[in-house]
Structure formats: structure tokens, C-alpha cells
Amino acid sequence: MAAAFPWTDALDLQLRTLAANGRSVRDIAAEIGTTKSTIDRRLRHLGIVLDRSATEAATRANTTDAKSRRMRLHLALLDDAEKLRQQMWEPAVVFNFGGKDNTYEERTLDKPPFADQLKIMQATGIAIDRSLKLDLHDAGGSQAVIGLLQQTAAALGIHDDTDTQP
Incomplete structure (x- = not known):
């Protein structure tokens, strides 16, 4: 269950670091202790776009x-x-x-x-x-x-x- 806490600058920094390390929204949400939708919202707010190439490659492999x-x-x-x-x-x-x-x-x-x-x-x-x-x-x-x-x-x-x- 997601923790109810105020979002801080420290969490933004952690989010930026995790995103830069190629972590998925699911992984980031689990590590921070919040929901995927919260992470999606913060990513959009900060203008961060995650690298989806690994997910796209996995999807292509699964399709094949x-x-x-x-x-x-x-x-x-x-x-x-x-x-x-x-x-x-x-x-x-x-x-x-x-x-x-x-x-x-x-x-x-x-x-x-x-x-x-x-x-x-x-x-x-x-x-x-x-x-x-x-x-x-x-x-x-x-x-x-x-x-x-x-x-x-x-x-x-x-x-x-x-x-x-x-």
C-alpha cells in the first residue's frame, strides 16, 4: 500500500536519479513507496521521459x-x-x-x-x-x-x- 506523505525536493532528486539509472515506473514507485500514477504525474511535472527502449525491445521479442x-x-x-x-x-x-x-x-x-x-x-x-x-x-x-x-x-x-x- 502506498504511504501518504508530502512530496519533497529530496523525493524529486531521488526520482531523477532512479529515472536516470533506467529504472521503470513500477520499480521507482516500489522504492519510493508510492503508486505508479504518482510517479507518472511527478515525471510529467518534472519533464522527465523514461527510456522505453528496453520495454519496446522486450515487447517486440514477446510478439515474435x-x-x-x-x-x-x-x-x-x-x-x-x-x-x-x-x-x-x-x-x-x-x-x-x-x-x-x-x-x-x-x-x-x-x-x-x-x-x-x-x-x-x-x-x-x-x-x-x-x-x-x-x-x-x-x-x-x-x-x-x-x-x-x-x-x-x-x-x-x-x-x-x-x-x-x-
């Missing part, structure tokens, strides 16, 4: 790492979709368990029953859809979709895209 993780997931989802789809045409074991005697029966069919094939196809479609959404996100997301829709509308004569240009 996230994009790499999404790409791995995108490829894994495509692999999943292929494996799922293949199951539609492979032999399948169907079984029944229960009844008054608690019996178990199984049979191997040339391919899964239609209802199971439908579920496999739905799961395949979901995997492909999620994969495409990840790909779309990294390709520019909604801007790419908007551009495609505008081109389609213009080709159909529904929309003149000259009014959307800056």
Missing part, C-alpha cells in the same frame, strides 16, 4: 515469440485435421456394453458409422477453421478480410472502393 507459437499451433492443427480426416476411411471398432447381463460386444467395420463420420468431419472442420484463424491473424487479420470484401464488392459493382481511400 507469440507469432512463432501461433505458427507451431497452426501447423499442429493442420496435422490434427489430417489425422482426423484419415479416420473416416479406416476400420473402426464399434461396441455395445450393458444390458441386463452386463455383456460386452464388439465388431470391426470397414469404416466408422455415418454418425461417427459426421463427428469426425466436424472435428476436422473445427481444426482447419482454428488453423485458418491463426493464419489470418498473423497475415493482417481483419484488414486483409476487409480488403478482400471491398475487392469482391467492387468486382460485383456493388461498391466503388475509391471513397475508402485516404
